Structure formats: C-alpha cells, structure tokens
Amino acid sequence: MVASKPESGILLIGLDIGGTQIKAACVNESGSVVDTRRLNTPASLIAFRQAVCGLLEELIASHANIRAVGIGCKGLINPHTSQVESLPGTLHYLEEQVLAQMLAPVLPTGTMIVADNDARVALAGEMFWGAACQCRNALMLTLGTGVGGAILSDGRILRGTTGAAGHMGHLTVDPEGTLCICGNRGCLETVFSARTIESQAFGAIHRGVDSRLLAHGSKVPTCAEVFDLARQGDAVASDIVRKATRVLGAAIAGLAFVLDPEKIILGGQISEAGDVLLEPLRAEITWRTRAFLRREIAVVRSQLIDPSGVIGAAALALEARSRTATA
Numbered sequence: 001m002v003a004s005k006p007e008s009g010i011l012l013i014g015l016d017i018g019g020t021q022i023k024a025a026c027v028n029e030s031g032s033v034v035d036t037r038r039l040n041t042p043a044s045l046i047a048f049r050q051a052v053c054g055l056l057e058e059l060i061a062s063h064a065n066i067r068a069v070g071i072g073c074k075g076l077i078n079p080h081t082s083q084v085e086s087l088p089g090t091l092h093y094l095e096e097q098v099l100a101q102m103l104a105p106v107l108p109t110g111t112m113i114v115a116d117n118d119a120r121v122a123l124a125g126e127m128f129w130g131a132a133c134q135c136r137n138a139l140m141l142t143l144g145t146g147v148g149g150a151i152l153s154d155g156r157i158l159r160g161t162t163g164a165a166g167h168m169g170h171l172t173v174d175p176e177g178t179l180c181i182c183g184n185r186g187c188l189e190t191v192f193s194a195r196t197i198e199s200q201a202f203g204a205i206h207r208g209v210d211s212r213l214l215a216h217g218s219k220v221p222t223c224a225e226v227f228d229l230a231r232q233g234d235a236v237a238s239d240i241v242r243k244a245t246r247v248l249g250a251a252i253a254g255l256a257f258v259l260d261p262e263k264i265i266l267g268g269q270i271s272e273a274g275d276v277l278l279e280p281l282r283a284e285i286t287w288r289t290r291a292f293l294r295r296e297i298a299v300v301r302s303q304l305i306d307p308s309g310v311i312g313a314a315a316l317a318l319e320a321r322s323r324t325a326t327a
C-alpha cells in the first residue's frame with residue numbers, strides 16, 4: 001500500500017510477530033492503515049533483529065509523524081518490560097529478549113515501544129475502534145486453539161503483578177478435569193477450545209457413533225465443521241457444542257460476578273460460528289447472572305476487522321500513550 005500524503009496527525013506502528021510472518025502497519029489515530037509491510041519470520045535471532053529493524057527503518061523513512069510502536073506477540077510477554085518470557089515454537093529464540101531494547105536503536109528518540117499478548121492487543125483494538133468503544137468495563141475472549149482473554153476494568157486494561165492477568169483460558173472449571181498445557185487441571189480451555197472440540201469429535205468417530213461426523217472417515221473434523229454440523233442439527237455434534245458452550249457460559253458468568261462487565265466481546269476463529277454459539281451462550285450467561293446483576297450482559301462478536309493484528313497492536317501503543325497521559 002502506498003502512503004497517502006500529506007499526512008496530518010500522529011501515526012503509530014503496529015507490529016505483529018507471528019510464527020510464519022511478521023507484519024507491520026502504519027496506522028493513524030482513526031484506526032486506518034496508511035502503509036503496510038510484511039516478511040517471513042526469520043529462523044534466527046540475528047536475522048530477526050536485522051529484518052525487523054530494517055522493516056521499521058523503512059516505515060520511519062516514509063512517514064514523519066510516527067510517535068509510538070505497539071507490538072503483538074504470541075506466548076507470554078511481560079507488558080511492563082516488553083521481555084518475551086515464554087515463546088515455544090519457531091520464535092523460541094526470542095525468549096528472554098526485551099523487544100523495546102532490541103528495536104529502540106532504529107527508532108527516533110522518545111518513540112514509545114510497548115508489547116503485549118494477542119488477546120490484549122485485540123482488546124486494545126476494540127477499545128479504540130471496535131466493540132469496546134465508550135466501554136469502561138468489558139471482557140474480551142479469543143476463542144481459538146486455546147482461549148485467550150483480556151479485561152478492561154474501570155477504563156484500564158488489567159495486567160496484574162507479572163503481566164499474566166486475564167488468562168481466562170486457565171480458569172479452573174473442573175477440579176478433577178484433564179491436565180492443561182499450563183500445568184493445572186480442568187482449565188476452561190481443556191473443555192472449550194478448538195483442540196478440545198476436535199478431540200471430542202475424534203472420540204465420537206472412534207466410538208463409531210451414528211453421526212455425520214463419520215462422513216469425515218479417518219480425518220478428524222475441524223472445530224468449524226463440528227459447529228457447522230451442530231447448526232445442521234446433527235445430534236452428536238450438537239451435544240459436543242452444547243456441553244462445551246455450557247461450561248464457557250458458566251465460566252463467563254462467574255467472571256461477570258467478579259468484574260461486572262458491560263459487555264463480553266468474543267474474537268478468534270470459533271466466534272465465527274455465529275448464532276449456534278452465541279444464542280446458547282447468551283442464555284447460559286443470562287440465567288446464571290440476571291437475578292443478581294439485574295441486567296442482561298451484552299455478548300457480541302469483535303467488530304474490528306484486523307485479521308493480521310496490526311491495527312490492534314497500533315491501538316496498544318495508543319492505549320499506552322493515554323495511560324501515560326493520565327498517570
């Protein structure tokens with residue numbers, strides 16, 4: 001994309017560090033992308049530093065008004081320091097790296113650099129340009145291979161002592177449940193996540209139950225296919241979806257009592273299932289909370305169209321600037 005000039009107002013860089021690609025965008029204060037770059041994720045730390053610094057230098061050379069850089073990254077990021085604490089997979093070489101320190105040398109003096117995990121990046125995007133505009137209290141859940149979460153409380157994104165706040169996927173929903181990747185047992189994402197729903201479908205196929213899931217032969221249906229079959233009325237797929245959704249709704253209801261949110265925002269690939277997920281989820285949350293809260297909590301899908309995460313990353317920088325301004 002070619003930058004439109006002359007540019008007025010400040011610009012932010014949103015950077016998304018992914019396992020296969022690194023994407024960057026220059027975003028204005030209205031959330032519009034004015035320039036983008038992308039590259040394949042390098043295989044070593046030295047190559048990563050060189051490639052990402054080069055990418056930032058290109059954007060800075062093309063735009064005069066860049067004031068801050070927001071970075072979204074998978075894994076565990078310490079948002080207070082921008083240090084990558086844990087990042088399994090192709091980007092493991094970033095562990096213990098402080099992203100702000102790595103990138104600062106190529107940025108103009110005084111440029112703010114912040115980094116955080118994908119779910120908080122998604123919430124920041126919704127706060128400025130999506131479903132959480134005008135909200136002071138909201139929960140964001142990203143429903144994908146796991147369950148990510150971020151919390152807006154009294155107008156601020158909660159981060160906690162070590163930056164781990166909001167990991168709703170690891171809320172215990174069954175003390176005797178199955179082991180979770182985090183070391184706990186019975187976490188929400190061991191019951192509701194694409195991985196779990198797919199493994200439930202595989203179990204049904206393996207048991208030879210009478211279901212259209214069997215049409216997939218030895219291939220495990222994807223989570224989206226299970227939701228499709230549930231929508232079409234397949235009893236086994238519907239049962240898998242109903243049980244998982246009930247637990248998700250119960251967990252969100254518990255969070256609603258703790259955090260009293262105005263709305264629940266759902267992102268991630270599973271949220272694309274639409275009403276087959278949203279309607280039973282709303283009903284589950286409502287019956288559990290209405291008598292006490294005496295209101296209905298809105299449950300909505302994320303509004304910001306930001307599949308690459310770069311707009312949310314730019315919003316993260318904006319959120320950091322507003323925090324600094326009000327501190």
Ligand SMILES: [Zn+2]
Binds near residue numbers: 182
């Ligand atoms: Zn867990």
